[in-house]
Every structure is written in structure tokens, then in C-alpha cells.
Amino acid sequence: MMANVSVITVFVLSGLNETVNHRSIIFFLSLLCYCTILVVNVSLIVIIILDNSLHEPMYILLCAFFMNGLYGTTGFYPKFLWDLLSPVHVISYSGCLVQALVMYSFACSDLSILALMAYDRYLAICRPLEYHSVMSKHRVTKLAFFSWFTPFCIIATNIYLTSRVKLCSSHIDRLFCVNWSIVQLACFPEETTINGIVANITIIIYVLHGLFIVWSYLYLIKTCTSSLENRAKFMQTCVPHLTSLLTFLFTVLFDVMTLRLASKDFPQMLINFIAIEFLIIPPIMNPLIYGFKLTKIRNKIVGFTSKRINTEFQHYF
Secondary structure, three states, rough: OHHHHHHOEEEEEEOOHHHHHHHHHHHHHHHHHHHHHHHHHHHHEEEEEHHHHHHHHHHHHHHHHHHHHHHHHHHHHHHHHHHHOOOOOOEEHHHHHHHHHHHHHHHHHHHHHHHHHHHHHHHHHOOOOOOHHHOOOOHHHHHHHHHHHHHHHHHHHHHHHHHOEEOOOEOOOOOOOHHHHOOOOOHHHHHHHHHHHHHHHHHHHHHHHHHHHHHHHHHHHHHHHHHHHHHHHHHHOOOOOOOHHHHHHHHHHHHHHHHOOOOOOHHHHHHHHHHHHHOOOHHHHHHHHHHHHHHHHHHHHHHHHHHHHHEEEEEEO
């Protein structure tokens, strides 16, 4: 066993084994999906950064949300597209740990930012007189940074513990590296006890995030039913957050259930799709939801598009 440990320098990703006959189609769809993610997220980030009227707490958090979407998808799509073109699907040991770090920290950061958004809406609707003193631009910027940095450090701790585990296999039955799959390859299960403890603490932390978000929106719904003005605020700014939250929870919980409980009888293609749902649906849907639903952003997009069309029309004639 110790000999096996010393020679594991790469992992073999076997999740693509059943897609041999559909590689070109999957490559085209994946490239289209990644390009769409880049365009819609970068467009909204640029709009928020360049427009001073959007330098408000809610839009600063949205900007961080879209940046995190780019961070997570960049940890997956370039390697995945390369694997679709390559006959051998391998990743280095260190590269696998980095990818697992990116995937997990991306998901946890999404939940942290959604929790901040829920708190922001709670203050704006339920305690409007305190809103600007509590949610100043400087404070929101720091909170947005820590909503990414804190999950990164927590997941980095999990990954560090995983890096100390002695492994006896190099085969991962996934499209990409995740911490759970690596730990499952341990030679001595007793070595992973501390990993399990820290992983469970991490899960509890982010379940508490989820409970806080649910409580915030339940309180908001209760508050908004008594006021027509608050009801309009809720529909305008909270519904997109709720949609993002439900999309995120649905895709991540589906993946976690498949990862921990799925039978080997499930088709590999189905397992693959469930595994990458959270890297397809939220990064595309979130910018579209906020772009169309939030009036300020929608007006900026419409104004820019109209100006661009008029410029091209005048140039043509």
C-alpha cells in the first residue's frame, strides 16, 4: 500500500468514459455555455463598476456575486473543455486539490453572499432609518470580500487535511475533483476521521447560513404583507434573491445527494449532469434574473443597447 501512495501523482477522471460518441456535441454546448456565462456576468460587472449610480450596497453585493460565478466556472470549464478534446482525462495531484478548493469555496461563497443579500434586504425594508449607517459602501465592500475570503480559508483547511491522507487509488468517478471523492480513496479510513469532523463543522456553518436566509425572507414576507409600499419593494428586490437562493439550493443539494447516496446503477450521463448543474444553471440564470428584474440595471442595459444601435445606424447611413 505504501508503494501505491508514493506513485500517485495524477488522478484519472473517469466521468467522461461514457461520452465517447457525443464528445463533439458536448464540447460545442459546453463552450457555448461557458461563453454565455462569461458574457452575461462580465457585462453586468462592468455596468455596475462603471456606473456611479449603481455604487450602492445591493449592487456591490451583486457585483461580488457575479465575480464569484466567474471564479467557480473558471475552475471547471477550461479543464473540462480540454478533457473533451483529449483522449486521456487526467489531472495532477496538486491540480486536483486546487480544483476541489475552487469548487467548494465557490459554492460556499455563493451562500455567504446570498446571506448578506438577505440581511441587506432585511435592513432596507424593516429598518430603513438605520440602513445607510449600517450598510455603508466601505462596510459592504469589506463584507463582500470576507464573504469570499472566509469560505476560501475554511475550505482550504479541509483541502489541507485531505492532502495529508495516504491514497491507494488514482481513479475518481467524476468530471472534476471534489474533496469527498479524494477522501474516499484513502488507504486507511481511520486517517480520515479528522477530515469528517471538519467537513461536518463546515456543513453546519453553511446550513446555519441557509437557515438565516430562510428566517430573513420569512420575516420579510410577514412584514411586507402589511404595507403596499413594502410589498412592492419585496417584489422588486427580494424575488430575484429568492429565485437565486432556490436555484442554488436545488442544484447543490441534488449534487450532494448524488455524491453521497447515488447508486452505481444510475447512468453515468445522469450523474454527470447532476454534478455540473450548479456550474450551468446559477451562473447563467442569476445575471439574467437580476438584469431583467432590477429596474436600474435593466434601464442601463436598455439605454446602452439603444445607444449602440443608434450609433451603428447613423454610421451605416
